[in-house]
Amino acid sequence: MGSLQKSVLVTGGAGFIGTHTVLVLLNQGYKVSIIDNLDNAVEDAVSRVRDLVGSQLSQNLEFHLGDIRNKDDLEKLFSKNKFDAVIHFAGLKAVGESVAHPFRYFSNNLVGSITLYETMAKYNCKKLVFSSSATVYGQPEKIPCVEDFELQAMNPYGRTKLFLEEIARDIQKADSDWKIILLRYFNPVGAHESGKIGEDPKGIPNNLLPYIQQVAVGRLPELNVYGHDYPTPDGTAIRDYIHVMDLADGHVEALKKLTSDDIGCIAYNLGTGRGTSVLEMVAAFEKASGKKIPLKLCAKRPGDATAVYASTEKAEKELGWKAKYGVEEMCRDQWKWASQNPYGYRSKPE
16 A cells, blocks of 8 residues: 555644654655644644645645543544554653653553553554653663663653553553554754744753753743763763654654564664763854853753663664764754744744
């Protein structure tokens, strides 16, 4: 069956990674339905995806306002559509918030996913690409992180991803018709090269690049650098940043892989395999934007690991996928989005 007839449900498809993935899916001829409760996203992002792909391809995109915790919302969707697969992004993703409000995370991430999987099983849609996270490695004993490392999460958000991986493995063990790929993302950054869609976090951003971006456009006075005495070359923490368009391509490759026979439930890292320190990222962003980023050095945050980056061999070998973009392109595209949309999808401060 050619991808022209392939119909994919994307949960959380109005969010940062969701919109970029939907864009790639549409450009490759897939029919896409999004379900999103707009808890941390806006419908305007979906309209911009439509603009980017053009009127012809945007006919293959449907948006449904709904919540995956709500059985009726899912029933409505699955009873009217025959989905070949689901890409599951929907969930909350802020570590600090999860520590303060664990129930919100259990409800959104765990209950929502279980409700989704039950509905998928009922309608015999048993192909799933799940949005997992490098947080399942916790404080890794050694780096790079390899997929068969022992898993351990350090906070409620990470634990929901870890539990959901375990749930996926159990579902697949019980019913071999299921084919599930778990994608463990490292740190997604950047934006579509058009600058039309990008990350638009509500409130103070939890992640480094959106934070730097808000300082660069003048929304925040300075960047808090958490931890400057780590045992790293410049004292700041090291992470594996990956361009969101590389990440989107990784999902489409995973989707294609689900059609092969020998898939059970497999995890893949999506990262670049290279670590970049906070200060290196700041320097790269200053270069891309031509703006000076004032810094405030702060104490380490509890639960932050010193250095985390991916081993990417398994994805390269089995998915035929490899990240194409480096830190310069990530900062260039992030700045283009930020400078064109200083208040994200809103026109001015609320």
